[in-house]
Amino acid sequence: MGYFALYMTNFSLLDPSHIIFTIFCIAIIIFLPKIFLDKSTRSKKALVLVIISLLLINQGMDLYREGYMDEWKLGLPLHLCDFSTASIILYFFTQRKEFFLFAFFAGFSGAGMAILTPDVLYSFPHIDYVRHMIGHSMILLGVTYAMVIDHLRPQFKDVHRVLAVMTLFMLSMYPINYLLGAPANYWFVIEKPPGLNITDYMRDAPYHMVDIFIIAVIVCYLIYTPYLIKDKLQMNKS
Numbered sequence: 001m002g003y004f005a006l007y008m009t010n011f012s013l014l015d016p017s018h019i020i021f022t023i024f025c026i027a028i029i030i031f032l033p034k035i036f037l038d039k040s041t042r043s044k045k046a047l048v049l050v051i052i053s054l055l056l057i058n059q060g061m062d063l064y065r066e067g068y069m070d071e072w073k074l075g076l077p078l079h080l081c082d083f084s085t086a087s088i089i090l091y092f093f094t095q096r097k098e099f100f101l102f103a104f105f106a107g108f109s110g111a112g113m114a115i116l117t118p119d120v121l122y123s124f125p126h127i128d129y130v131r132h133m134i135g136h137s138m139i140l141l142g143v144t145y146a147m148v149i150d151h152l153r154p155q156f157k158d159v160h161r162v163l164a165v166m167t168l169f170m171l172s173m174y175p176i177n178y179l180l181g182a183p184a185n186y187w188f189v190i191e192k193p194p195g196l197n198i199t200d201y202m203r204d205a206p207y208h209m210v211d212i213f214i215i216a217v218i219v220c221y222l223i224y225t226p227y228l229i230k231d232k233l234q235m236n237k238s
Contacts, residue, residue, distance in 0.1 A: 009122055009123045009124075009126065010121070010122065010123065011118070011120050011121060011122055011123040011129065015123050015124075017123055017124040017125075018118075018123055018124060021124050021133055022115060022116065022133075025115055025133055025134075025137040026115075028137060028141060029137055029140045029141050029144050030144065032047070032141060032144075033141070033144045033145045033147070033148035033149055034148055036145075036149065037148055037149060044149060047145065048092050048142075048145065051088075051092075051138050051141055051142050051145065052089055052092060054134060054135070054138045055085050055088070055089060055135065055138045055139070055142070056089075058085075058131055058134065058135030058138070059077060059082070059085060059135075061131050062075065062077075062131070062135070063075045063077070065128065071183055073180045073181070073182075073183060073184040074183060074184065074185075076180075076184075076186070078173070078176065078186040078187075079186055079187060080106055080110040080166075080169075080187055081106075081107075081110050081111050081114060081135075081136060081139060083102070083106060083169065084102070084103050084106045084107045084110055084111055084139045085135075085139055087099045087100075087102040087103040087106070087107075088100070088103040088107065088139055088142035088143060088146075089142075091103060091142070091146060092142065095150075097152060100143070100146050100150075100152050101154055101158050101161070101162055102162055102165065102166075103139065103142065103143050103146075104143050104146075104147075104154055104162075104223075105154070105158075105159070105162040105163070105166070105220050105223060106162070106166060107139045107140050107142075107143045108140065108143070108219075108223050109216055109219040109220055109223065111136040111137075111139040111140050112136075112140065113198060113219075114132070114136045115133060115136050115137060115140075117198050118132050118133065118136075119132075119193035119194055120132050121194065153227060154224060154227065156224065156227075156228065158224075159220050159221060159224050162220065163216075163217060163220055166216070167213075169187070170187055170189065170209075170213070173186045173187040173189045174189055177189060177190050188208075188209075188212075189206070189209050190205065190206070191205050192204075192205055192208055198215075199211075199212070
């Protein structure tokens with residue numbers, strides 16, 4: 001058996017190891033930037049370097065696992081979370097808020113869902129599960145870093161803008177998948193993702209994308225809701 005075949009325990013959403021690992025990832029995402037808030041600039045740069053390094057390592061492992069071991073058409077960095085990864089890395093290098101905003105909404109809706117309901121076949125401690133969880137957690141850690149340390153936040157108009165960009169990307173995946181041919185399924189527009197995940201409760205393909213789009217819109221507005229409440233409370237105080 002190869003390295004990627006170690007610990008092949010079938011994945012289950014209710015597996016205690018998944019619940020514990022998910023709680024651990026969420027704690028890192030929330031509290032690590034707060035710990036580094038009062039640290040030196042050098043320490044903050046070191047944390048950013050770790051985040052970028054783990055993101056790139058995860059992308060490399062994903063490319064190797066799917067693009068080399070399975071099929072090259074599966075290994076292209078064209079999934080939503082690949083876009084989120086690129087966005088948060090570009091933000092760190094350029095400090096442009098547009099990249100943060102895309103990573104914020106696409107990250108919390110896409111990577112967040114990937115952490116809660118990962119599309120993996122095997123559970124912890126299988127390397128593919130660990131890689132999946134750490135890779136998606138680093139996207140959100142990069143976002144919370146920008147929120148806590150760089151004091152960035154979205155505005156209400158940004159919800160519409162990011163949704164428009166995500167919709168254009170999603171629509172572009174249809175011709176891309178068509179040109180690549182099977183088994184390409186980027187953004188899962190052709191078929192539902194494998195494993196146990198939220199799409200199991202949706203309609204069959206291709207109508208599942210309508211359900212995913214509706215949920216994505218709702219989630220993006222829900223993500224912004226805390227800021228909306230905070231702004232209204234501040235307006236009432238003033």
